[in-house]
Every structure is written in structure tokens, then in C-alpha cells.
Amino acid sequence: MDLINIKHVNKVYKNGVTAIYDLSLKIKKGDFVFVIGGSGSGKSTLIKMLYREERPTSGEIILGGLNVARLRNSKVYKLRRKLGIVFQDYRLLPKLTVYENVAFALEVIGAKKEEIKTKTLKAIDLVGLKAKTRTYPTELSGGEQQRVAIARAIVNNPKLLICDEPTGNLDPDMSREIVKVLDNINKEVGTTIIMATHDREIVNEMKKHVIALKDGRLVKDYEKGTYDNEIV
């Protein structure tokens, strides 16, 4: 079954720049997808349209039954509750501990206290940070901070985990660690994962579904792809 169905999407920014040209693709439930491409390839725009930070100029994006392109501002939260999002810059709250940062995602949607506790601890365990529950983000390494961000993204059991260059700020070892965590979540929980990246080694190592963009166009869509030189 398709979790995401993108039909003839175009995106033109207000300044006249066209970021995406007539993009159509489908992503299956439980898939692990790399979105690759250089700067200006449109991969960030694609990712942003998936969590409705940007709206497509034309075309449709159907995500788990929701028409994301037509979603009104006041209803965006309905989409975001089905998603987990991870960024390059982690976006943690520095004044909250690891536990509080992860619990925050459940608190703001009004979950019960006991529910928050069990789900938060489970998510922290899944990313391997059980020992650092009471630590503040500033006391953690970059890789650990990113794992906190992943824990926060998956704590609400989303169908889809969107990662926008999650390893962009990390060294190769830590990057591999993060991708391992993501792969683990994909296999154990069955969460669909979309990861935008330009990390050649990781893509080549993992042999996952690869979507390559160049100048806003889909150039490759391989089931078990690698990062080819030709597309960069």
C-alpha cells in the first residue's frame, strides 16, 4: 500500500524560482527512502512540502489519506501528529532535559501523564539513550542530540519519519550510528522513513530505495540504489 502518493507536483517560489518540475512518485508503507541530490536539486523543497511547511503550486500530495497540498493552516497539526520530523540542527529545547524534550511532543497534544511516561521512556530506549534521560542537550554530543531529536520524532508512533539531512552536522562515525538507529526503527516498529541526504557513503552502504533529484526533476527512482556520480 502507498503511504505517500505525489502526483504532478510543481513548486514555484514567490521570487520566481522553480524548485520542483512535474514530480510524481509513490512511497510504500514501511519503506526506507533516501532522497538525494546536490544543492538546489529541490530535495529540501520536497521534504518541506511533505510536512506542509511549503505548499505545492500545483499537483497533489496524498499522505496517509490526507491531501497535504490542500490542508489549511489551522489543520496542519492533524498532519504533524502523523509524522515525525528530524532536522540537521536537532531543534531541541536547551532548558529541558532529554526526557522533557521527548515528553514535550506528547504534552502539547494533551496526552495523559502515564501514557507520556511509558511512551517517552520507550522512545529514549529505542535510540539508546537510556543512561542520559536526565541530561540537558548541551551536555550531549551532536550524535546524541540527534538521537534525542529522533526519539522526540517517534514518540507519538508516527506512520512516517521525515529526516532532513539528519547527518549533515555529524562526522562519518556518528552519521553511521544515526542511520543505524533509523534503520532499527524502520525494521522494529515498521515506521516509513524518508531521509534527505548528500552523504554518498551512507547511501551506498545501505542499499535502500533511492530517489534522485536534479534541478527540480526526478532523475532516478531505484529500489536498491546507490549514489551515482552522474547525478551530482
Add this chain to the structure above:
Amino acid sequence: MKLFRMFGRNVRDAFKSVTRNFSLSIASISCISITLIVVGLSLIISFNVDNFTRTIKKDVTVVVFLEQDTTKEELESIQKEIAGFDNVESIKIKTKEESKKEMMAESEVFEATMETWPEEDNPLRDSYLIKVERIEDIGDTADKIRKIDKVEVVDYGEEMVERLVGAFKLVEKITIVIVAILIIVTVFLIVNTIKLTIFSRKREISIMRLVGASNLTIKIPFVIEGMIIGAIGSIIPIIISIYGYVAFYEEFDGQLFSALIKLVPPEPFIYLIAIAILVIGVIVGMFGSGRAVRKYLKV
């Protein structure tokens, strides 16, 4: 249950935010306080003006004296005519005999002189005592009465009444304009101060939106924060209004310049003013913060 849980969390967060951003809160609070002091003062003035106008309305009587040779029949027919005017609330006949008795009762000098007057040779005039419905139109009504045949003098202390009514109306208009302007200015100031506190929490708001908090969930703590700021800001104005007005009332013995202008008794008047100040403060705070947060809820 979920709503209740969220509400408790929101109130807690709002209080935290008021204390955390203390200097900004103080700015908003003092701004609301100053406005509310003036608003309170204006409310007190306008209620008192309203009260003056009403009491004066009750007291003002148009006195109409008829010519000496008016007969009893004419007296009654003119009464009917005047009673038909649309501004006339009531009309009472005071015959010359009644006037004579009244005057004799008033002073011994009058009594001594008037006693010598024969019953059929009374130099006093028959008169009407008229109350009007709308004091603003009293001049027109008096003019209309003046035109009736047999009417000699129409008197209602016109200058005094007209000046008072005019002055009161002006005062009322000015207070309304001042209050309106001040409330608008305060809303803008509140919007800006709360924008600053929100700016420092931009990251938090963006993360809240990211993890699926609804706009309402994000907005409510800020709105509650605005209400708290408004409520705190109304404390000083309420104290000033209550103690100030009571002191003023006692100082002037409840009347201004003459017994004609009576002040509104402090109780329960000042408590109503206090409630009005509190309500205005809370609404202004709520409205201001609601507007301020709106910008960050797009995207």
C-alpha cells in the same frame, strides 16, 4: 478531561512566563495600569455626569405666569393645550390663592401684608408648574408656551440649566474620546510587549507546531498570560479609584459647588467601577496577546 489537563498546564505555563519575562511583564503591567487609572477616572466622571443630569432633570420646573385677567375657564383650557405638547411630562395649576397661602406661610412680613388683601383683589398671578421629559429641548418648549395667548412670563432659569447641560455633555464626550484612544494605544503597546516575549519563545512555538500542537493549544498560554497581566495591571487603578473616590466624596460632602449637583454615593458605585476596571484590563490583555501571537501561527 483532556481539556482540563491542558488548561491546568496552560495556566501554569502562563504564570511561569509572566515571572520569567518579568521586566517585559512590568512594562505591560504599568502600561495597562496607567490606562486603567484614566479609564477608571473617566468612568467615575461619566457616571456622575449622568447622575447630575438626571437629578437636574427631576428638579427643573418651568414656571408659567398668566396675565392678571385670565379666567378660570381659560386657565383650564390653556393647561390642556400645554399638556398636549410632546415634551411636557406633567403640568400642575397653582392658582393665585394657592400662591398667596404659600407665600404667607413662608414669611411673617408677607403674612402681615397679604392678610389685608381682600379675597377678590389678589395681585398675584395664576401659574403652571411644568416638568419636561427632555431637558435638552426645554428652550424650545418654553418658546412654544411663550407664544400662547394670555401667557405673560415663562421662567426656568434658562441660562443656568442650559450651561450646565452643555458643560456636562461636553465633559461626557471628552471622557469617551479619551478612554477610546487610551484603550487603543494600550492594546498596541500590549501587542508589542507580548510580541517580544513571544519572540524569545519563537523556537519553542515552532517546535510545538512541528510536533503537532494545534494553534489553539499554542495560543491559549499567551492569551492567559495577557489576562494575568491585565488583571495584575488593574490592581493599582482599582485601589486608586476606590480610595480616591471615597476621599473625594467625603471631602465635598457628596455635592459639588451647590446642592443641585449631587455626587453618586460611593457604595455600591465604586465596586461596580472596580469590576469594570478589572474586566476592561483582562479583556485588553487578552485581546492584545491574542493578536500578538497570531503572526507566529502561520506557516
